[in-house]
Amino acid sequence: MNTYNPYISLPGISPEEIAMLSQTTAGLSDAQKQSFYQIYVGKRKNPQEIMLFILFGFLGVAGLHKFLTGQTTLGVVYLFTAGLFFVGTVMDLINHQDITNQYNQKMAFDSLTITKTVI
Numbered sequence: 001m002n003t004y005n006p007y008i009s010l011p012g013i014s015p016e017e018i019a020m021l022s023q024t025t026a027g028l029s030d031a032q033k034q035s036f037y038q039i040y041v042g043k044r045k046n047p048q049e050i051m052l053f054i055l056f057g058f059l060g061v062a063g064l065h066k067f068l069t070g071q072t073t074l075g076v077v078y079l080f081t082a083g084l085f086f087v088g089t090v091m092d093l094i095n096h097q098d099i100t101n102q103y104n105q106k107m108a109f110d111s112l113t114i115t116k117t118v119i
Contacts, residue, residue: 043107057089
């Protein structure tokens with residue numbers, strides 16, 4: 001039995017994300033898992049990256065993390081309201097891991113759909 005898990009090498013990966021990815025790829029063949037991994041790695045965001053972009057909100061460029069995670073409308077709102085008057089930026093800083101996990105979960109399901117369509 002192969003116990004090597006390629007997801008462990010991803011920067012900033014949490015045990016919850018590893019469990020979610022293992023569950024998502026449980027029914028895939030080895031070729032599909034390899035394809036899934038390549039697609040997912042290209043779409044995945046690192047929690048430290050998201051935190052860095054949230055911190056830019058305190059320098060006057062709020063909302064960059066919202067654009068990065070595909071929430072364009074909220075990104076524009078944050079940009080023009082200084083991160084909802086910094087309250088939204090502080091809340092997002094506290095919850096940056098959850099924001100990243102939600103985004104990565106969406107990307108895992110997108111990657112799974114692409115993998116099943118292609119292979």
